Amino acid sequence: MKFLKSVYNFCSGWTGTIVIVLFVIFFVAQAFIIPSRSMVGTLYEGDMLFVKKFSYGIPTPRIPWLEIPIFPDFRGDGHIIEGKRPQRGDVVIFIPPHEEKTYFVKRNFAIGGDEVIFTQKGLYLHPYEGDNYIESHYDPSRITTMLGKKFVFEPYSLAHLGIHYKHNNSSYFRMAAIAQDLWTKGLLGSNDDPNQIGIAMMPINLDGQLAFYKKIAPDEFFMIGDNRDNSDDSRFWGSVAYKNIIGKPWFIYFSINLKNSVEAGVQDNPKAIFTIRWNRMFKSVEGLESELKKKVEG
Secondary structure, three states: HHHHHHHHHHHHHHHHHHHHHHHHHHEEEEEOOOOOOOOOOOOOOOEEEEEEEOOOEEEEOOEOOOOOOOOOOOOOOOOEEOOOOOEEEEEEEEOOOOOOOEEEEEEEEOOOOOOEEEOOOOEEEEEOOHHHHHHHHHOHHEEEOOOOOEEEEEEOOHHHHOOOOOOOHHHHHHHHHHHHHHHHOOOOOOOOOOOHHHOOEEEEOOOOHHHHHHOOOOOOEEEEEEEEOOOOOOOOOOOOHHHEEEEEEEEEEEEEEOOOOOOOOOOOHOOOOOOOOHHHHOOOOOHHHHHHHHEEEE
């Protein structure tokens, strides 16, 4: 009883409270707010999330806001306990390769060994398991042959996931413009750093049309926003190593409309800014997708 009383007294004091809070932040869950519309269709700007930090192992703890690791990366993989890797289609919280102190949330489009092609029409995936795997796991209407192998067109673009492009696929033309500029300057090469040249996929000639190709390195992940044309993602700055994986969204604990919230009509009605989205409170990503699926299926 004395031991339990000592534990209670410790936990109820300021020191104990701080220790408990830091333990939760370091190893269990951490709060984030989404500022951009890159995942619109699934997650919206102003969604405030608790992120489950033990989904893919336990990442090396960092001091909140400063994002400084509290001890060295002894394992060399950014985690004090190694765990399973993100699966294709997972929504993941991670640190991008070009911004060491910023957290992004995207959908994992491809894993190590997979091949990705980006055309004016959209994204295609060739899983490393090969053509037989593709034929047995994907809708035949989405399968096409390119570069002598089978690719799946937008494997995660079911209507209930809300993945979409604008009509003109502006992200493709943005990449095409960068590629053309690099060609003109003679700067484009297979070993160029995407952080320096602005794109992370190799331009290729695909049946007379400009396309972009990338094979994902082992233990890396190709992260793409669901709102394809409003997303700064792996197409531009490269795939994400396991050491930069933080976790996955747990649930939305609060959600408000921001100044860029199109659906709330804030441009015409400034009073809508900071209004609460009650219908998104305490929903998980899986729960939101399930609700959308029911609406789509009628």
